[in-house]
Amino acid sequence: MAFPLNPSIGDFYTDPNNNTLEYVSEGAWALVGTKGYIIAKRVKDYIRVEEQLDMLWHMMDDETIPGKDSSWYNVIKEVKVLHNYPAGKVWSEAANSWVEVV
């Protein structure tokens, strides 16, 4: 099998040495089963770092984890207050607008 010149993420390729590679990211074929392959697959499936950090902030906010009095928590909170959501409302993707919390 010739080397794929226009692969898509998730494509597999068995090379001339009979090794199986997966196209894990743009321009990168990883040998299946290796550490690099697993890391690449994790990176692909991780949510964005910003969202991971927001998850941590909310865990502090509801005191699931300590840190609510930390400077990091409060710096983030200041930004959230500055650009706050409308009180008593949530965003509806279906309505494409803010709606009352029922």
Next chain:
Amino acid sequence: MSTVKSSAENLTLNADGVGNDIKFQSNATEIAAIDQAGNLTLSGTVDGVDIQTLNTAVAANTAKVTNSTSASDLTSGTLPDARFPSTLPAISGANLTGIDAATVSTTAPSSPSAGDMWFDSTAGTTAMKVYSGTGWDQMSNRNDGATQGSSATLAVLAGYYTSGKHSLWVDIDGTAMQLMVDFDATGGPWVMLAFKFGTGGVNGQNDDLYIAGADANGPLNNTGRSGRTLNLGLGDGAETVTTLWGATTLATSGSEAGGYFPVYGVYGPHTIEYYNFATSAQLSSSYKTGLQGWVSAISSETPHVMAECDSQGLTSSTNWLLQTGPSTDSGHQGWLRDKDNYFMRGTNGDTSTDESWSAYVWTHNTYTAIAAAGASTPGRGGGSPSGLPTDPMILPESVHVAIGTGGGIVFGTPSNSSLSNEYDSRTYFLVK
């Protein structure tokens, strides 16, 4: 002797009657006669002159003389210069055909058609121009490449410049391209180019050099690797790998030591762009494509060099021309791909020892495999390459690498001290 004569008076011979002639005989044969109209007929000559022939010639020439105003009687010879008046008469050329009119003026003709000619008599210009359909192009037989309108092939340019580096308009398969041309290197003139690696696996210090390594453990990451010496055969002797590829000493760690990739993978294509020294900018896409189709040689003073570090002798020998493309093994592989998707394995069979370097040096028609000092001789894989498999590979389109454990691949143009191939802080190579 019988004599008929008169004495001091006319002698009259009379043939009496109409139509009778006076006849003269000699030895009973008539030799002359005079008829009643006075015409003399002789059977001999008059003092050596053939009266009858003379009469015929005079009659013919008399006709020509009579028609002397007809130029059709001039059938041969050359009119002598003296037959022309010293001041030629004013003759209108209005009815002349087969002659393209050219306007002589300091201002361009209005509403010209393509092909119309204009002699621009503006002081300081004074040049013949032709209308292309959109503008006036100056006509000249001096195609010295100094301006876009005078682009010339390298062969023609060789007649105008004998040394130095000149930014010129070069005829590349019929397209004028502004390029830097070197007239100093052997076998020139040559077009000067440098690599400009745009994406991935790139040395952060010099973008004319490609370095790909394993994780944070690349080709230059310790003094053992960076201190190895290679002799590329360019006259500079054995040099450490950190000074081999350019005037700037390479860093041995950090982003400046190259791009790092997860172990056991194949990475690329990493597109290769080229630097145009004439414009101090990246070669445009159209220039790049045009040059890739035009190029057929690279100077032996500036060969391409791809090197492999620390394959630990585990890289499988691979045919130089194998078209399967990169694969994974325990070592590293460096591959090039041309504009037509033809693969070439740059490092085609390293069998050297742990932590060593092997370098592969080639032009369009030469090939050398070189080991670092103290290392095993590198293999050449399944084949005996003598140069590039395709001409477009002189200006490859992309690099692919296979990364194994520590070490990696380096690709670029070596520094050649005898040529001093550094310009605009880049190491250049020469092609034609």
